[in-house]
Amino acid sequence: MQIRDLPYPDPGDPDVRSGPRFLYWLGRNQLGGQCRSLAWGLLHQCGIAGLPLAVGLAVQAVVDRSGGRLALSGGLIALLGAVIAVGDTMLHRTAVTNWITAAARVQQLLARKTAELGSALTRRVAAGEVVAVSTGDVEKIGWFVEALSRFLAAATVLVVICAGLVLYLPSLGIVVALAMPVLALAVLPLLSTATARADVQREKAGRATELAADTVAGLRVLRGIGGEELFLSRYRGASQEVRRAAVRSARMWALISGIQVLLPGLLLIGVVCYGARLAAEGRIEVGRLVTVYSAVTLLLFPLRHFQEIAMAYSFSRPSAKRAARVLALERTAYEETAGRETARTAVSTETPDGDLYDPVTGLLASAGEFTAVVCGDPDAAGALAERLGGHATAEDAGKLPSVLLGGVALDDLPLDTARTAVLVQDKDPVLLSGTLSELLDVPSSGQVPAAEALAAAQCADVLQALAQAAVEPGGDPLRTRITERGRSLSGGQRQRLALARSLVTDPEVLVLDEPTSAVDSHTEARVARGVKELRSGRTTVVFASSPLLLDHADRVIFVHEGAVAASGPHRELLHGDVRYRAVVTRNPDEGADTSPGAASTAPAAPTAPQAFADIEESA
Numbered sequence: 001m002q003i004r005d006l007p008y009p010d011p012g013d014p015d016v017r018s019g020p021r022f023l024y025w026l027g028r029n030q031l032g033g034q035c036r037s038l039a040w041g042l043l044h045q046c047g048i049a050g051l052p053l054a055v056g057l058a059v060q061a062v063v064d065r066s067g068g069r070l071a072l073s074g075g076l077i078a079l080l081g082a083v084i085a086v087g088d089t090m091l092h093r094t095a096v097t098n099w100i101t102a103a104a105r106v107q108q109l110l111a112r113k114t115a116e117l118g119s120a121l122t123r124r125v126a127a128g129e130v131v132a133v134s135t136g137d138v139e140k141i142g143w144f145v146e147a148l149s150r151f152l153a154a155a156t157v158l159v160v161i162c163a164g165l166v167l168y169l170p171s172l173g174i175v176v177a178l179a180m181p182v183l184a185l186a187v188l189p190l191l192s193t194a195t196a197r198a199d200v201q202r203e204k205a206g207r208a209t210e211l212a213a214d215t216v217a218g219l220r221v222l223r224g225i226g227g228e229e230l231f232l233s234r235y236r237g238a239s240q241e242v243r244r245a246a247v248r249s250a251r252m253w254a255l256i257s258g259i260q261v262l263l264p265g266l267l268l269i270g271v272v273c274y275g276a277r278l279a280a281e282g283r284i285e286v287g288r289l290v291t292v293y294s295a296v297t298l299l300l301f302p303l304r305h306f307q308e309i310a311m312a313y314s315f316s317r318p319s320a321k322r323a324a325r326v327l328a329l330e331r332t333a334y335e336e337t338a339g340r341e342t343a344r345t346a347v348s349t350e351t352p353d354g355d356l357y358d359p360v361t362g363l364l365a366s367a368g369e370f371t372a373v374v375c376g377d378p379d380a381a382g383a384l385a386e387r388l389g390g391h392a393t394a395e396d397a398g399k400l401p402s403v404l405l406g407g408v409a410l411d412d413l414p415l416d417t418a419r420t421a422v423l424v425q426d427k428d429p430v431l432l433s434g435t436l437s438e439l440l441d442v443p444s445s446g447q448v449p450a451a452e453a454l455a456a457a458q459c460a461d462v463l464q465a466l467a468q469a470a471v472e473p474g475g476d477p478l479r480t481r482i483t484e485r486g487r488s489l490s491g492g493q494r495q496r497l498a499l500a501r502s503l504v505t506d507p508e509v510l511v512l513d514e515p516t517s518a519v520d521s522h523t524e525a526r527v528a529r530g531v532k533e534l535r536s537g538r539t540t541v542v543f544a545s546s547p548l549l550l551d552h553a554d555r556v557i558f559v560h561e562g563a564v565a566a567s568g569p570h571r572e573l574l575h576g577d578v579r580y581r582a583v584v585t586r587n588p589d590e591g592a593d594t595s596p597g598a599a600s601t602a603p604a605a606p607t608a609p610q611a612f613a614d615i616e617e618s619a
Contacts, residue, residue: 002097002101002122003097003100003101006100006101006104007104007108008104008105008108011105011109011112012025012105012109013110014026014109014324014327016324016325016327016328017324018321018324019317019318019320019321019322019323019324020317020320021317021324022320022321022323022324022327022354023144023316023317023320026102026105026106026141026145026320027145028104029100029105029371030098030101030145031153032100033094033097033098034098034145034148034149035149036094037091037094037095037098037102037149037150038098038152038153040087040090040091040151040414041087041091041092041095041096041149041152041153041154041165042153042156042157043083043086043087043090043091043149043159044083044084044087044088044091044153044155045087045153045154045156045210045302046083046087046160047080047081047083047084047087048080048157048298048301048302049079049157049160049161049169049295049298050080050083050300051077051294052290052292052293052294052295052297052298053291053295054073054076054077054080054292055073055077055113055290055291055294056287056288056291056292056294057069057072057073057076057287057291058073058074059286059287059290060285060286060287060288060290061073061287063285063286068437080476084449091150091153092282094149095146095147095149095150096146097465098145098146098149099142099143099145100140100142100144102141102145102146103138103139103141103142105140106138106139106323107134109323109327110134110138110326110327113326113327113329113456114130116415117329117391118389118391118419118564120339121326121329124510125325125326125329125331126206126210129206129322129326130326131206131209131210132202132205132206132209133319133322133323133326136202136319137319137320137322137323138319138323140312140315140316140319141316141319141320141323143312143315143316144309144312144313144315144316144379147305147308147309147312148309149311150305150308150311151305151306151308153304154301154302154305154306154469155302156301157302158180158184158303161182161295161299162176162177164179165177165292165295165440168291168292169284169288169289169291169292170279171278171283171284172271172274172275172289172293173285174269175270175271175274175586176271176292176295176299179267180299180303182263182440183260183263183264183267183303184303184306186259186260186263187256187259187260187307187310188257188310189311190252190255190256190430191256191311191314192314193252194249194252194253194256194311194314195314195315195317195420197245197248197249197252198249198314198315200248200249201242201245201246201248201249202318204238204241204242204245204601205242205245207238208235208238208239208241208242210236211231211234211238212235222596252318253311256307256311257307260303260304260307264299264300264303267296268293268296268297268300271292271293271296272293273485275289275292275572276289276294281586286540297494341414347504350417351417351420351421351508352405352406352407352408352413352421353367353405353406353421353508354367354405354406354407355367355404355405355406355539356388356403356404356405356422356509356539356541357403357404357405357406358384358387358388358403359401359403360387360401360562361384361402361559361562361564362563362564363384363388363557363559363564364557364564365388365509365539365541365557366539366554366555367539368537368538368539369539369540369554369555370531370532370535370540370542370552370553370554370555371374371539371540371541371542371553371554371555371556371557372541372542372543372544372549372550372555372556372557372570373498373541373542373543373556373557373559374544374545374550374556374557374558374559374583374584375545375559375583376545376560376582376583378514380559380562381514381543381559382426382513382543384422384425384447384543384559385424385426385511385513385541385543385572387400387403388403388422388424388509388511388541389403389410389422389423389424389511390399390402390403390410390411390413390422391424392417405421405434405508405509410422420507420508421507421508421509422507422508422509422510423502423505423507423509423510423511423515424501424511424513425498425499425510425511425512425515426513427513427514427517429495429498429501429502430485430498431482431485431486431489431494431497431498431514432484432485433481433482433483433484433485434467434481435478435479435480435481435482436463436478436479436480436482436497437450437478437479437499439482439501440453440454440478440500440501441506442501442504442505443505444504444505444506444595445505445506445507446506447506448503448504448505448506449504450478450500450504452503452534453500453501453503453504453505453534454500455499455530456500456503456527456529456530456531456533456534457496457499457500457503457527457530458496458526458527458530459493459497459517460522461493462477462489462493462496462497463477465476465493466480466482467480467487469488478615482497486565489517490518492518492519492520492523494518495515495516495517495518495519496519496523496527498515499512499515499527499531503531503534503535506538506541508538509538509539509540509541510535510538510539510540510541511541511542511543512531512540512541512542512544513541513543514543514544515531515542515544516525516528516544516546516549517544519546521546524546524548525548525549526554527549528548528549528551528552529552532552532553544581545584545586547570547574547584550584551570551571551572553569555567555568555569555570556569556570556573558563558573558577558579558580558583560579565577565579565580566579566580572618
């Protein structure tokens, strides 16, 4: 795989049982690139290994006053220089290619897993962890893959040089051969401590990043309540913790680097002293001493690869472990009975239609109807909305039966089919940066034009604001850029644009969680009417507690303590169920009596929401 061929058509099915297994799988899938890099690395290292011999021959030729051998040695040095230049260039090229392609493969795997899990990913793994895995961890994994082939080439040449020195000059070669393993493995006892300190630094950096992201996301609110300085002081404290952890980690790596310089230096001094004595005694030639000295000096270069691979592995192993943990997350699977293995049946890839049914709560949204769901607990409402879309929480994964659409379990459907069938818009939808036309350019049925979706979501004022913000006077609002997360728009405008995007998608079932919580009452009523008209004949489920929206629903379902407690038209429930009325009117005292006869004996006095509904109906 070359860089120009990226992205991969299929990044593969990774082995995520552990971090080392994931690294092994990654290296095995890049075996061709590793072999090419190893070949160029051997050529490069062999060129370096040949220099001491050529230099020793040249020195001995000078001592013996042999011009022919000196010229031959000069030609050999020039040839070795060319070999080193070509080998080093191609080694760098192939090694960096391995790095980039490995990082790209991991990023593709993470992107595929993110698309598969959707919003469930950040509920199972912290957002800061996901960001760290997709950035810093991917880089560290790529570093190990890139360094592996260079290390193998260096280790091979190191063994060859030591064996050659033993054969060439046993008196000094044995000393060098015995010292090399000590030099290569001297820092291994310190690596565990260095890795632990690096992990602490990364963990603190992840928390600081998450705190910074939360602060930026809520900056407007923080300024409104005067809490900006409080959060900034918290971030300063977190940043200082990261700095202290980084310094502590750097001290250990500095110690390792110092040992890697000190021990080879001591070996070099010992070889020179011992060799000089042997030369003075006439037991070895000067040229041979120069050859051994040069070889020991050049051995320091491949020795650095031992330190590099040790550092790369110590950093990449926990990174690979974190990446494997994210990649190991799976969609929930429907289990028919507790204790049985997950039953997955072959299901047609055609998008099912029909009633949407949740066997856990008993909620049934009839096909083609505009159904509203009222929950007293907003968190429970959000969790139920995610369940209806097939996004179960980590705690419920594989433990609860799947939601059924037309009698077909969503968890048994292929992922793309399930996403096409049911779309869930949560409480805080994200608007990506780009133009409005790019925002609305999403996979869809093609049956709902963008103009109709914008009109149904009551986005006329948003279009007007974007037209005014256009670079050219009277510019097209669809070509006006929207800043990241729509920060240039108000909360209500962002909410309505997200709603328009969901309407353009036109899924078989659309689940909306509080889609009008940030808009005023008049706009809310118009949005409810527009959505109901545009989605006529399609199944729409809206989680809300606003009477203005509930009054437009074909049927309202009241969920209390995890089960359907009542269903029917909004006004009928408002008069006949005190618990429902307590949630809708936001008067918890009114629903305090939950005895069996409470619902039927509760007074049907006019309420403020009912009055609003009556006014709207008369209008």
